[in-house]
Amino acid sequence: MGHRGNRLAAVLALAAVVSVAGCGTYPAxxxxxxxxxxxxxxxVGASENGDWVKFSAASGGGQGTQPASPRPDEDVQGTEAELVRRFAARLGAEIEWVSGTEHVLAEELKHAELDLVIGGLNDKTPWxxxxxxxxxxxxxxxxxxALQKHVMLVPLGENAFLLELDKFLMEAKEQR
Incomplete structure (x- = not known):
């Protein structure tokens, strides 16, 4: 039973690997x-915060109203806005900008109404x-x-999207 047991174990292990491999891509x-x-x-939800995200004075600037409000592309400026534009171009995507407070935008992200939230967030964000x-x-x-370590916020569990954005952000960081 020694060889037969080893052979059975090997066949079962191979079957497990093949079945897991056929389950799709990771991350998903x-x-x-x-x-x-x-x-x-x-x-993209954008919350005004210094040089990270700025809104033009022509449209009233400010933090936006409750609830979040749409913004034209030319109205959203800043370091993170430019990074998002480059990321969207890489994906061949158009951007739909929405402004609001961090709280409102985080809620919209949580309920799948946004794909990304920016606003000079740091790694200690309550959101x-x-x-x-x-x-x-x-x-x-x-x-x-105090040292601030900047991050962006994406929908929970959307790991392929997060990985793609992380790769882009790391490439952009290396180019600076």
């Missing part, structure tokens, strides 16, 4: 964010329970000199 997006956004529309965080892609000092 349960809601299909990356597939939907590519050559489609990237829905991490509403979405997944990218890797830290930039660092800055706040007005008190």
């Amino acid at each position: 997006d349960p809601s299909g964010t990356l597939e939907r956004v590519a050559a489609g529309t990237l829905r 991490a329970q509403h979405g997944g965080l990218t890797r830290v892609y930039a660092e800055s000092r706040d007005s008190h000199g």
Whole structure:
């Protein structure tokens, strides 16, 4: 039974590997964010915050009203807005901008109304329970000199989308 047991174990192990391999790709997006956004529309929530995200004065600037409100592309400026534009171009996607407070945008992300939230968020953001965080892609000092590690917020569980954004952000960081 020694050889027969080993052969059976090997066959079962091979069957397990083949069946897992046939289950799809990893990482995956349960809601299909990356597939939907590519050559489609990237829905981005933007919260005004210093040089990270700025709104033009022509449209009133400010934090937006409750609930979140749509913004024209030319109205959204700043370091993160430019990164998002480059990421969208890489995916062949148009951007649908929405402005609001971090709280409102995090809620919309949680309920699958947005694909991405930006606004100078750091890795200690209280909104991490509403979405997944990218890797830290930039660092800055706040007005008190404390180190801020910047991230963006994506829908929970959309790992293929998160991985694609993380790769882009790391490439952009290396180019600086």
